[in-house]
Amino acid sequence: MKVAAAWHRFWFPPRRAEDLAICRILFAAGMFVVGVSRPIHEWGEVPAFYHRPAFFLRRLGVPILDTGLLQGMEFVWLAAMVTLAFGW
Numbered sequence: 001m002k003v004a005a006a007w008h009r010f011w012f013p014p015r016r017a018e019d020l021a022i023c024r025i026l027f028a029a030g031m032f033v034v035g036v037s038r039p040i041h042e043w044g045e046v047p048a049f050y051h052r053p054a055f056f057l058r059r060l061g062v063p064i065l066d067t068g069l070l071q072g073m074e075f076v077w078l079a080a081m082v083t084l085a086f087g088w
Contacts (some may be wrong), residue, residue, distance in 0.1 A: 028085035035078050041070040061068065 044067030051064050065073075 024087065026087050028081045032078060032081040032085070035081060040074050041067050042085065044068070044070045 003066070054064065056087060
């Protein structure tokens, strides 16, 4: 039992809740900035010629998504980062 107690004391010491909130806000803000600066929906406009090297994706059944679906996924991702920053 001493090993488990030591493990718990080392990895989960009592801390202030503000520390976790600051880390969460910084992480979410950073991911939001990355998501805004590198939009993924532009990958839907890549010509079909460039999809040929992705033969292994077709073999695995992974579809190549269109721009509209990628925009929706991007919106959900950015909304999730905003709600994460606010703690919702």
